[in-house]
Amino acid sequence: MTTRPTIVWFRNDLRITDQPALIAAAERGPVVPVFIWAPEEEAPWEPGGASRWWLHHSLESLQQQLESCGARLILRQGESLATLQQLIEETDADAVMWCRRYEPVVIRRDKQIKTQLADSGVHVESFNGSLLHEPWTIETKQEDPYTVFTPFWKRCLAAETDREPGKGFRKIAGPDTWPESTPLKQLGLLPKIRWDRAFYDEWDVGAPAAEKRLRRFLKERLKDYKEDRNRIDIEGYSKLSPHLHFGEISPRQIWQATQEAMDGKNELHKGGDHFLSEVGWREFAHHLLFHFPHTTEQPLREKFEDFPWSTSRKRLQAWQRGQTGYPIVDAAMRGLWTTGFMANRARMVVASFLTKDLLIPWQEGARWFWDTLVDADLANNTLGWQWTAGCGADAAPYFRIFNPTSQASKFDPQGDFIRRWVPELSKLDGNDLYEPWNADEDTLRQANVALDNDYPDRLVDHSEARNAALEAYEEIKG
Ligand SMILES: Cc1cc2nc3c(=O)[nH]c(=O)nc-3n(C[C@H](O)[C@H](O)[C@H](O)COP(=O)(O)OP(=O)(O)OC[C@H]3O[C@@H](n4cnc5c(N)ncnc54)[C@H](O)[C@@H]3O)c2cc1C
Structure with a gap:
């Protein structure tokens, strides 16, 4: 254990259960959880209006989750590297940890940040918090990336990997003094023109809501999922996609909960396996984005x-x-x-x-x-x-x-x-x-x-x- 804090840089992993960067940081000693709002660093794909709405509420939920463990979420706005350096100085942290993202510009930025921080003597570590299989771990026999889903998913299913979710927390040790945090409202994530009113009826944002939605889906919808997922008039699907995107729930948690739901219940296998294969399409999408980063703008063919x-x-x-x-x-x-x-x-x-x-x-x-x-x-x-x-x-x-x-x-x-x-x-x-x-x-x-x-x-x-x-x-x- 060290007495110097570790900064956990939250990004699209807004949960405290099965959050590998948080788990590793807490094992070292005190933790300073941080979120930095720097949308221009993701250009030309800065979060859109609806995503910003979700992010606001997801950060609010993460604040509550951390507070219930005696910790805080420090919010900042500004260039990521400079903000992390500033926080390292303010808190005397000797390590920074985060979960990896796979968008081309974010990969580039994160690599630079990793190098710069490591060069200044800070311990830097990144983790897989949002995929079952990272894009570079799955390849064809010819060592190429996959471009067809079925063999890709078969390969994933056969691959050795740890699909067991990591732990949650009741208590997270913090620094002696907490650094200042920018008020959430000041990030300006909510729209000025109120097109978002119906969103409040439609969504419950945050990790606890995601877990609840998963449990309900598995109980009520899994059996007929394969057919009903195609219906437009009824909700035969999970609606977990925004929760997954913001990392309020991890695919490992989904994998394990679905396996448990199917256990000993043959009638659930058709729906359960199909549901997991859709989570597999998400894996495939990340595999393709990583190996063919130009496809956000240009056709693959x-x-x-x-x-x-x-x-x-x-x-x-x-x-x-x-x-x-x-x-x-x-x-x-x-x-x-x-x-x-x-x-x-x-x-x-x-x-x-x-x-x-x-x-x-x-x-x-x-x-x-x-x-x-x-x-x-x-x-x-x-x-x-x-x-x-x-x-x-x-x-x-x-x-x-x-x-x-x-x-x-x-x-x-x-x-x-x-x-x-x-x-x-x-x-x-x-x-x-x-x-x-x-x-x-x-x-x-x-x-x-x-x-x-x-x-x-x-x-x-x-x-x-x-x-x-x-x-x-x-x-x-x-
Ligand atoms: C034109 C187009 C644009 C899309 N844009 C997005 C997008 O921006 N974000 C997004 O998350 N999904 C996108 N999808 C994929 C899919 O429509 C959604 O993931 C799904 O409808 C979300 O609903 P659900 O959570 O109820 O899915 P479920 O059927 O319950 O599936 C569970 C999870 O599997 C993943 N998944 C399911 N289907 C797909 C798929 N076809 N491709 C990749 N992952 C999948 C999602 O993470 C989803 O939450 C797009 C599909 C199309 C055809």
């Missing part, structure tokens, strides 16, 4: 660089605002704006619509999601957009163009989701609700819908748009 994209701002804005005239697309986009979330199936439908029906570059969609999703995550978002656009790893073949009508009738079979978010169509039923442009005039009149007035007429005709997309693809197919 290079020929897509020459794709004849449209530059129409009008089309992009109609999509962003949920005004495309396709009810399932509009419902999902409006729901995203209001709640900060969208079900995976709906993400695929709206992303296919933007990139294939409207021919807008996937990067535009990725940017909008980045700002509006509470779970915006550079690895998962990049993979999701490139996969749907057909230009990424293990991507959907380009000719797989989602038909918004059949997707809606299959995954929102009663139309409840559409009615919730597109109330102007709520009196329509069946196919008229999915395709109001095909409804006869009497039906529309009785439902109080004047197309192009109460609700937009469709921006494009899906079958014509589909043909145009396939023709555009022919141009680059080679």
